[in-house]
Amino acid sequence: MADGSIGLWTVPLAVLGGAIRVSTPFLFVSLGECITERSGRINLGLEGTLVMGAMSAYGISYVTGSPWLGVLAAGVAGALLGALHAGICSLPRVNDIAVGIALMLFGTGLAFYLGKPLIEPTAPRLPAIDFGWWSDIPQLRAALRINVMFLIGVALAPILYWAFRTTRWGLLIRTAGESSDAARAMGYSVLLIRLRATMVGGFLAGIGGSFLSLFYPGSWNEGLSSGQGITAVALVIFARWDPLLCLWASLAFGGAAALGPALQSVGVTSGYHLFNAAPYILTLAIMIITCSPKRTLTGAPAELSITR
Amino acid sequence: MIIGEQPPPSGAFGVNAIAMTMRFGDFLALDNVDLKVRPGSFHALLGENGAGKSTLVKCIMGYYHATEGGIIIGDREQAIANPKDAHALGLGMVYQHFTLVPAMTVAENLVLARDNVPAVVDWSKEMKELDAFLARMPFKVPLGAKVSDISAGERQKCEILKQLYLKRHFLILDEPTSVLTPAEADEVLGMLRDMVVRGELTILMITHKFREVMAFADEVTILRRGKLAGHGKVAELTADAMARTMIGAEELTVQPPRTGEAGRTRLELAKVRALDDAGAIAVHDVSLTVRAGEIVGIAGVSGNGQRQLVEVLAGQREAESGEISVAGDPYRASRAEMRRHKMSLLPEEPLKNACVGGMSIADNIAFREFDRAPFASLGWWLNRGAFRDDAKKKIGQYKIKTRTPDTPISALSGGNVQRAVLARELGGDVEVLIAANPCFGLDFAAVAQIHAEIMAARNRGAAVLLVSEDLDELLELSDRLVVMFHGEFVYEAPTCDADLTVVGRHMAGH
Numbered sequence: 007m008a009d010g011s012i013g014l015w016t017v018p019l020a021v022l023g024g025a026i027r028v029s030t031p032f033l034f035v036s037l038g039e040c041i042t043e044r045s046g047r048i049n050l051g052l053e054g055t056l057v058m059g060a061m062s063a064y065g066i067s068y069v070t071g072s073p074w075l076g077v078l079a080a081g082v083a084g085a086l087l088g089a090l091h092a093g094i095c096s097l098p099r100v101n102d103i104a105v106g107i108a109l110m111l112f113g114t115g116l117a118f119y120l121g122k123p124l125i126e127p128t129a130p131r132l133p134a135i136d137f138g139w140w141s142d143i144p145q146l147r148a149a150l151r152i153n154v155m156f157l158i159g160v161a162l163a164p165i166l167y168w169a170f171r172t173t174r175w176g177l178l179i180r181t182a183g184e185s186s187d188a189a190r191a192m193g194y195s196v197l198l199i200r201l202r203a204t205m206v207g208g209f210l211a212g213i214g215g216s217f218l219s220l221f222y223p224g225s226w227n228e229g230l231s232s233g234q235g236i237t238a239v240a241l242v243i244f245a246r247w248d249p250l251l252c253l254w255a256s257l258a259f260g261g262a263a264a265l266g267p268a269l270q271s272v273g274v275t276s277g278y279h280l281f282n283a284a285p286y287i288l289t290l291a292i293m294i295i296t297c298s299p300k301r302t303l304t305g306a307p308a309e310l311s312i313t314r
Numbered sequence: 315m316i317i318g319e320q321p322p323p324s325g326a327f328g329v330n331a332i333a334m335t336m337r338f339g340d341f342l343a344l345d346n347v348d349l350k351v352r353p354g355s356f357h358a359l360l361g362e363n364g365a366g367k368s369t370l371v372k373c374i375m376g377y378y379h380a381t382e383g384g385i386i387i388g389d390r391e392q393a394i395a396n397p398k399d400a401h402a403l404g405l406g407m408v409y410q411h412f413t414l415v416p417a418m419t420v421a422e423n424l425v426l427a428r429d430n431v432p433a434v435v436d437w438s439k440e441m442k443e444l445d446a447f448l449a450r451m452p453f454k455v456p457l458g459a460k461v462s463d464i465s466a467g468e469r470q471k472c473e474i475l476k477q478l479y480l481k482r483h484f485l486i487l488d489e490p491t492s493v494l495t496p497a498e499a500d501e502v503l504g505m506l507r508d509m510v511v512r513g514e515l516t517i518l519m520i521t522h523k524f525r526e527v528m529a530f531a532d533e534v535t536i537l538r539r540g541k542l543a544g545h546g547k548v549a550e551l552t553a554d555a556m557a558r559t560m561i562g563a564e565e566l567t568v569q570p571p572r573t574g575e576a577g578r579t580r581l582e583l584a585k586v587r588a589l590d591d592a593g594a595i596a597v598h599d600v601s602l603t604v605r606a607g608e609i610v611g612i613a614g615v616s617g618n619g620q621r622q623l624v625e626v627l628a629g630q631r632e633a634e635s636g637e638i639s640v641a642g643d644p645y646r647a648s649r650a651e652m653r654r655h656k657m658s659l660l661p662e663e664p665l666k667n668a669c670v671g672g673m674s675i676a677d678n679i680a681f682r683e684f685d686r687a688p689f690a691s692l693g694w695w696l697n698r699g700a701f702r703d704d705a706k707k708k709i710g711q712y713k714i715k716t717r718t719p720d721t722p723i724s725a726l727s728g729g730n731v732q733r734a735v736l737a738r739e740l741g742g743d744v745e746v747l748i749a750a751n752p753c754f755g756l757d758f759a760a761v762a763q764i765h766a767e768i769m770a771a772r773n774r775g776a777a778v779l780l781v782s783e784d785l786d787e788l789l790e791l792s793d794r795l796v797v798m799f800h801g802e803f804v805y806e807a808p809t810c811d812a813d814l815t816v817v818g819r820h821m822a823g824h
Contacts, residue, residue, distance in 0.1 A: 174431040177418075181426060184415045191413040192427055193398045304592055308417065 016145055017268050023149030024264020025257050026156055027222045031056065031214040031231075032256035033159040035238035037166060038210030040249055042088070043242055044170065045203035046183035046196070046309030049091050050106025052211040053235030054113015055084045059215025061121040064226040067219075068129035076129070077155075077216045084212020085205040087113055092204035096197045102311055110235070124226045132221045155217045159253075162210075166249035179203050183307035211235065237289055244292045246305035262288045326483050326516040327388045327404065328353035329374065334383035336369050343369045344380070345540045349518075351484075351533075353388075356510045356517045358527040358548070360560055361537035362757040363728070367520045370537070371486050375407050376400045387484075401429070406482030408473045410489045416462035420455050420472055427476050447479060452505040466615050467498035467822070474502065487519040491526060493616055495821040496785065496814065503530045524553040538562055557758075566762040573773050576793065577606035580777035581746050586636035588622045596622040598801035599636065602779075606745070609768070609778040611792030611809065613785055615821055619801035620781045621662070624750040627779070628659050630667070640746055653682075658739035658776075660732075660749040668735045671724030675716055676705035678723045679738045708737035713763065729760035736767055744771050750781040765791060785817070799823045 035052050042049045049055075059080035067076030091109050095102045135157070138150030170176040181189045182199040189196050214234075219226045241259060245251035266281035296303065306312075329351045336344035344366045351357040361367045373380040376394035384391050387403050394400050400407075414423045425431060425440055444457055453471045461469060470490060477485050485506075491499035507530050509515045521527060527534055527548060535545040536559045544559040581604040590596035596619040604610045614620055625631035627638070629647025638645045640655040651657075661667035669678050677684075680701045685693050688700045705719035714733045716726060723731060732752065739747070749768060753761040768791060772778050782788050788795060788809070795812045797805035797820040805820040 172435045172437060174433050174435070177422060177426045177431065177435070180418065181415050184417045185413070187411065188413040188415050191397075191409065193396070193401070298593075 014272065016272050019145045019149045020268035020271055021261050021264050023151075024268055025261035026149075026152055027260070028263045029256040029260025030153065030156045030159055030217045030221070031234050032238050032241060032259050033156070033163070033253060034214030034217065035211045035235055036241045036245065036252040036256055037159065037162055037249055038084075038207035038214070039239050039242045040166065040207075040245070040247055040252055041179065041210070042200075042204045042207035043310060044183045044247055044307055045179045045200045046186060046307055047092070047095060047102050047200050047204060048106060048239070048310060048312065049088065049109075049204055049207055050103055050236070050239060051087060051091050051109030051113055052106075052207070052239060053231065053233065054110040054115075054117070055087045055208050055211040056113075056215040056218070056235040057117040057231050058087060058113045059084050059212030060219040060230050061117040061124065061215075061226060062212070063216030064124050064129050064219035065121070067131075068124065068127050071130055073130050073132045073220050076220055077132070077213055080212040080216035081209040082212070084208035084210070084215070086208070087212075088205040088208025089201065091208070092197075092201040095204075096201070114231075118228050121226055121228075125228075128225070129220065131224050132217070134221070153217070153221050155213070155221065159256075163249045163253040170249070180307075183309050186309050211238075214238075233286075237285060240289050240293065243303065243306075244296060246303070247307060248305070259285050259288060326354040326510070326513050328355075328516060329405070329484055329518070330386040331370065331374055332384050332386065334370060334373055335381050336366075336373060336378060337381045343540055344373070347383075347537065347540070347542045349535050349542075350545075351516060351518050353516055354510060354513045355532045356507055356530055357519070358531035358534040359518060359520045359537070360522065360527065360534055360556060361543075362522075362560060363755055364539075364757065365537040365560075366540040367537055368488065369540075371407065371488065371518070371520065374400070375405060375486065398429075401480070401482070404482050405484045405486070406477035406480060407486040408470075408477060408488065408490055410492065412461075412469050412473060414461045414469060414472055414476075417460065419458055419460055420464070421457040423461060423472065424457075424476055424479050427480060429480075444479075448475075451475060451478065452508065453502070465822075466493040466617060467495065467502070470494060470498075470502060474506070483514065484516045485518070487517060489520055489522070491521070491523065493783070495615055495818045497818040497822060499526065500529070506530075524556060527556065528553060536560055561758045564759055566759055567766045569762065569766040570770050570773060572769065572793075574607045574775070576608035577775065579603045580606050580641055581779060582637075582639045584637040584639075586623070586626065586638060587634040588619075588626045588631055589634055590619075590622055595634075596801050597626065597633075600798075600801070600803050602796065602803065604746075604777040604779050606777050607772060607775045608794065609772050609780055609792045610794045610796060611788035612779065612781040612796050612798050612803075613788050613817060613821060614783070614798035616783050618798050620750065620783075620798055622801075623798075624661060624748060624781055627748050628661055628667070630661075656743050656745040658744045658747045658771075660735060660739055660747070660752045662751040662754060664735040665724060665728075665731050668739075669723050669731060672722050674705075674720045675709070675714070675723050675726070675734055676701045676719035679705045679708055679719075679734055679741075682738055682742075708734075708741055711741075712737040729756045732756060732760060732764065736764060740767050740771055744774070744776040747771050747776050747778045748781075749778065751783055752780075753782075753784065753787060785814075785821075789814075797821055 035056060039049060039052055062083040063076035063080035066079035067073045087109060091105055094100055094105045132153060132155060134151045134153045136151050138147035141147055170180060178194060178199055182196045186196040218230050237259060241255045242252060245255040262284040265284045266278055269281055270278055331349040334344050334347045347370060349370060359367050369378060372378045374385055376396045376399050385394060392403060421441060421444055424444060425435060448454060455468055455472050455475060456464065470493060503526060506517055510517055531548045534548050536543045536556060538560060583600060583602045585599040585601055586597055587595060587599050588597040612620060622631060626633045645651055665671055680689055683689055688697065690696050702719050709716060709719060712733045714730050723734060752764050768778060780792055792809050795807055795809045796803050797817055799820060
């Protein structure tokens with residue numbers, strides 16, 4: 007104990023710290039997808055958007071020296087990909103899931119192509135706030151070095167929850183997602199509402215990507231995302247399309263993803279890859295528990311192509 | 315106070331549609347039709363399906379742009395380019411299908427319908443205003459309840475309240491009572507009638523229920539095949555005269571008289587329970603027997619578990635618990651059992667539930683027997699010629715309007731799809747027939763034919779379970795009447811003893 011070791015306490019602390027770090031991209035992508043899906047459309051392309059966001063953020067941050075400009079660029083890139091998805095889906099007889107898969111491949115491919123020169127250089131990274139200054143246990147201090155993006159995401163969840171209830175845009179998005187007939191009968195353009203919702207969703211997913219390249223792991227390479235974009239889409243279903251539940255679900259997924267490295271840090275190396283697979287096992291388990299052939303999901307927007 | 319771009323007129327006003335013609339390609343949907351709705355009147359628009367009623371009102375509301383003709387609102391001719399223009403002029407429409415968002419509360423739906431929804435809604439202020447608005451209205455609705463949780467009657471009231479909340483003084487109602495019990499229908503129409511009498515509203519109601527026309531409307535306009543067939547004051551007309559104007563000279567199939575007595579029990583349900591898609595109990599331990607040579611009618615407002623019950627009988631949904639037996643044998647809706655017991659099914663929405671839209675009429679008609687002689691040899695080699703010959707025979711016999719038996723069935727009109735299903739299901743011997751809303755949305759000729767076929771099946775000794783939202787149909791056909799409410803059978807009586815007000819009360823759950 008004298009050398010500052012805290013024994014097995016390292017594991018929960020590392021999981022906590024890891025959860026906060028790893029959950030941030032989940033949080034942004036799932037909040038974005040939550041907006042898109044509440045408007046009645048699924049954008050599976052967010053995996054591509056995430057990687058594209060990571061690349062754009064890294065590139066702009068490197069060129070301008072400002073990581074925040076990088077975050078903005080990632081958001082804009084994501085919004086453009088969202089607009090592309092919504093634009094194609096506006097055509098008659100187009101399936102949003104198929105377009106999503108195409109854009110997932112397109113987004114990652116484009117990012118790899120444009121990002122080739124960015125693998126070597128080092129770009130300025132996003133700041134973190136040290137909430138653990140009062141403690142002298144290094145593991146606790148490490149766990150409490152919380153990045154600003156996470157805090158923004160945590161604030162965003164209740165804001166979205168509130169916005170879905172009390173703002174015109176929130177009500178319109180829900181109307182388009184629950185009954186496009188009703189929206190049309192009121193004289194609103196469902197396609198336009200979905201275009202905007204998909205763009206905002208893409209914007210947030212792009213920002214989620216910027217976190218990957220600018221904070222954790224904090225560099226640009228082609229193995230940066232390990233399916234966080236797709237997992238986040240599943241997470242929205244798990245969270246029943248509720249932004250507040252998205253926050254908790256992201257933390258749970260982040261914690262699961264941090265389990266492998268945390269165990270490794272205390273010397274548990276057997277089954278390392280198995281523990282690393284924890285988030286995917288969690289995804290599968292959640293899908294099996296929450297889905298049933300006999301019933302539709304409660305809370306699912308009625309216009310989604312999976313529930314109609 | 316709700317403020318529009320330009321203030322709509324503050325009292326009832328009239329609408330004149332003059333010489334309206336509407337073409338869709340080669341098809342003439344409206345042919346030089348005049349409609350004159352006087353200010354402060356309750357006007358009924360009658361006509362069969364496809365007569366052009368919806369097209370006419372959609373032209374008035376700006377959904378369609380008439381090929382020729384003009385619309386005078388109040389005393390000025392108006393160009394209505396889209397529904398927003400119509401709304402600004404004070405015209406409102408209540409659709410046949412609800413336009414409320416089911417997952418939202420009544421209050422959210424009302425506020426959302428406004429043209430000027432504030433960017434951030436101050437709910438405490440809005441609720442106060444809505445309460446004040448409701449206090450002035452003849453009917454009450456629970457503002458905080460989700461639309462999916464309130465009854466069909468309350469939803470229809472919400473739809474109408476929404477139009478009044480938006481300060482619309484000319485209301486077009488598209489078959490507003492199709493989902494209501496008779497008592498609810500009378501209540502809603504009576505209250506609207508009072509508002510018309512007070513000069514606050516003008517109403518144009520699309521309907522096919524003569525009872526409502528006779529009881530509530532001042533004037534009537536009747537369309538037939540896109541043409542004006544007649545108009546006049548309701549007080550000077552009889553229901554028979556209106557019906558004749560509506561159908562024209564078309565010959566209707568004569569329904570055979572009810573003959574024979576009920577025999578042994580054929581279909582028996584014992585404590586059947588089924589869940590709906592959301593996992594809630596939709597059919598709550600119902601028990602029922604249907605005997606040979608008997609029509610048992612199940613009445614009820616849509617959404618009280620009838621759909622799930624029929625799906626269980628059709629094999630489209632698994633029962634949670636309970637027993638179903640046919641002629642004493644347990645029944646699990648397998649193809650072999652259906653064949654053995656000569657079961658037939660006329661599900662609702664036949665194109666979706668009983669047909670493969672992209673396959674030909676001949677194929678669809680052969681579904682029950684396609685792997686048997688003469689349609690197949692050895693159970694797998696299909697004889698296309700036999701399919702076509704059988705289909706040709708049935709197309710003639712059941713008056714299915716199509717050029718060839720090879721047309722995809724989805725290309726037929728609703729009435730002809732139902733006739734094709736009827737040909738398949740009633741073409742052979744029938745011992746048990748289950749029919750769900752078999753006449754929904756069909757014209758008089760098709761309805762008369764289907765009713766005649768169902769009665770004939772009964773007379774031949776079939777046990778018939780008829781599930782319908784149309785009480786008149788049930789009163790006409792069934793021997794015994796059962797009312798379903800919230801998944802339970804709450805009332806049962808021989809049809810000849812059934813009291814309409816008592817039935818209506820049970821349908822509403824009182």
